[in-house]
Amino acid sequence: MPSAIIVGSGPNGLAAALTLAAGGVDVTVLEASDSIGGGTRSGELTLPGLLHDHCSGFHPLAVDTGFSRQFGLENHGLRWSLPEVQYSHPLDGGRGASVWRSVDRTAGELGDDDNESYRRMFGPLTRRFPQIVDEFLQPLVHVPGHPVPLARFGLYAALPAALLARRWESEEARALFAGVAAHSFRPLWSVMSSAIGVALGTAAHRYGWPVAAGGSSTITTAMATRLAEYGGRIETGVSVRDHRELGRPDLLLLNTSPSAAADILGDDLPPRVGRAYRRFRHGPAAFQVAFAVEGGIPWAHEPSRRAGTVHVGGALPEIADAERRVVRGEMPERPFILVGQQSVADPDRAKDGVHPVDAYAHVPAGWTGDATRTIIDQIERFAPGFRDRIRSTRSLSTRQIEQYDPNFVGGDIVTGANTPFQLVFRPRVALNPYSAGIPGVYLCSAAAPPGAGAHGMAGWNAARSALAYLGSL
Numbered sequence: 381m382p383s384a385i386i387v388g389s390g391p392n393g394l395a396a397a398l399t400l401a402a403g404g405v406d407v408t409v410l411e412a413s414d415s416i417g418g419g420t421r422s423g424e425l426t427l428p429g430l431l432h433d434h435c436s437g438f439h440p441l442a443v444d445t446g447f448s449r450q451f452g453l454e455n456h457g458l459r460w461s462l463p464e465v466q467y468s469h470p471l472d473g474g475r476g477a478s479v480w481r482s483v484d485r486t487a488g489e490l491g492d493d494d495n496e497s498y499r500r501m502f503g504p505l506t507r508r509f510p511q512i513v514d515e516f517l518q519p520l521v522h523v524p525g526h527p528v529p530l531a532r533f534g535l536y537a538a539l540p541a542a543l544l545a546r547r548w549e550s551e552e553a554r555a556l557f558a559g560v561a562a563h564s565f566r567p568l569w570s571v572m573s574s575a576i577g578v579a580l581g582t583a584a585h586r587y588g589w590p591v592a593a594g595g596s597s598t599i600t601t602a603m604a605t606r607l608a609e610y611g612g613r614i615e616t617g618v619s620v621r622d623h624r625e626l627g628r629p630d631l632l633l634l635n636t637s638p639s640a641a642a643d644i645l646g647d648d649l650p651p652r653v654g655r656a657y658r659r660f661r662h663g664p665a666a667f668q669v670a671f672a673v674e675g676g677i678p679w680a681h682e683p684s685r686r687a688g689t690v691h692v693g694g695a696l697p698e699i700a701d702a703e704r705r706v707v708r709g710e711m712p713e714r715p716f717i718l719v720g721q722q723s724v725a726d727p728d729r730a731k732d733g734v735h736p737v738d739a740y741a742h743v744p745a746g747w748t749g750d751a752t753r754t755i756i757d758q759i760e761r762f763a764p765g766f767r768d769r770i771r772s773t774r775s776l777s778t779r780q781i782e783q784y785d786p787n788f789v790g791g792d793i794v795t796g797a798n799t800p801f802q803l804v805f806r807p808r809v810a811l812n813p814y815s816a817g818i819p820g821v822y823l824c825s826a827a828a829p830p831g832a833g834a835h836g837m838a839g840w841n842a843a844r845s846a847l848a849y850l851g852s853l
């Protein structure tokens with residue numbers, strides 16, 4: 381039986397492990413931390429009994445993928461749970477806009493000027509999204525199986541987000557798109573900065589933005605349960621520094637950042653791959669605050685109280701300015717903030733009327749300041765009375781985020797800048813981007829295509845490459 385070692389038990393590491401084990405490989409996963417899951421772990425952070433997602437909270441792109449269809453984690457303890465409003469965007473004066481599952485309802489609420497235009501863009505994309513997402517969740521350079529829907533998606537995705545947002549007239553509609561596009565951590569005037577926003581925005585209509593009931597950790601515990609059924613093993617508390625410690629497995633898959641992979645593989649890495657891994661660019665960072673909030677956040681824009689995710693940053697020009705500054709290394713006075721209200725979708729997470737809220741601000745890479753007060757002020761701006769409802773907070777700086785999970789280099793929670801170059805060629809220019817240039821060795825983290833997210837698709841794709849390699853021997 382061929383053997384494989386997977387370094388790292390994030391969703392990509394475990395997806396790779398599971399795919400290899402199902403393919404008849406004897407799999408061992410080595411994880412540096414004491415617990416599995418990487419960016420999908422959950423647990424108490426503020427008050428006893430209040431369940432927070434430590435990192436990943438919402439999973440629109442994990443619901444229907446090649447990996448999810450192969451392994452059916454819903455039969456192994458994973459249950460997706462949807463909020464009523466998928467995401468929303470409050471503006472000053474109690475105004476705002478919201479995304480519902482229905483394209484028509486979302487478009488209708490944007491008013492007469494924008495109704496038709498929203499429907500014309502998101503209607504066809506939503507209908508063809510299963511085909512688009514299959515294309516999107518693999519290396520972008522490939523022969524497309526569904527060229528027509530992919531071309532339609534590409535027409536929008538290629539544009540700067542701030543330009544695409546101008547197809548709508550109202551401040552509400554423009555802000556709604558700016559908020560979802562800002563997930564890319566890119567200046568909104570840069571080429572292809574729409575890509576992630578168009579994908580996530582369409583996914584909200586097709587699949588919703590679900591939380592994992594009982595915490596995101598259930599995503600990876602379901603993978604681990606499945607892996608054990610195939611005879612795979614996981615060892616925690618093992619930090620791998622040098623691949624020579626690992627004996628000679630037939631396959632080695634690294635669920636790490638490219639620079640960590642270069643350290644682990646050392647001189648055995650072909651020099652051109654080593655150079656590419658060390659040149660890999662990380663993006664801006666997050667500063668995280670977990671809150672325990674009595675009665676939830678009192679958003680003045682009422683639908684935001686029913687939204688799983690709330691994008692906080694004001695109108696399009698304000699968000700565009702904040703994102704531009706962050707990429708340039710300047711801390712904006714009013715940064716863009718994502719607020720996760722998981723208990724809206726998963727009510728059991730609230731306890732005695734106190735709700736867990738997981739928020740993070742976009743800040744410059746490696747920023748050393750404390751954004752707790754700034755985050756509270758920004759939320760208070762759109763939810764007067766929020767401050768008085770806070771019962772407990774727990775903040776994590778960019779450095780602490782990297783200490784928590786070394787793949788988030790400098791606090792870069794998406795494991796690699798989404799520059800146009802890296803959207804197309806990550807982690808390096810190669811026919812097989814997962815290959816580390818050593819036979820049987822692969823990079824399978826979010827630094828590889830399709831990039832960030834707790835969907836496991838980088839792991840699944842890398843493992844399929846590895847199985848093809850074994851088959852070719």
Ligand SMILES: Cc1cc2nc3c(=O)[nH]c(=O)nc-3n(C[C@H](O)[C@H](O)[C@H](O)COP(=O)(O)OP(=O)(O)OC[C@H]3O[C@@H](n4cnc5c(N)ncnc54)[C@H](O)[C@@H]3O)c2cc1C
Binds near residue numbers: 393825
């Ligand atoms: C605050 C925050 C919010 C987020 N929100 C979302 C969201 O809502 N939705 C979403 O889809 N994604 C979200 N993400 C991103 C998501 O968590 C990541 O993209 C995803 O976890 C990447 O998976 P991965 O398997 O590649 O790596 P990771 O999850 O980072 O796992 C890597 C694992 O490898 C281990 N490791 C690394 N080096 C070594 C070594 N040398 N030896 C042994 N073990 C090692 C690490 O300890 C870690 O457990 C968020 C991330 C953060 C931080």
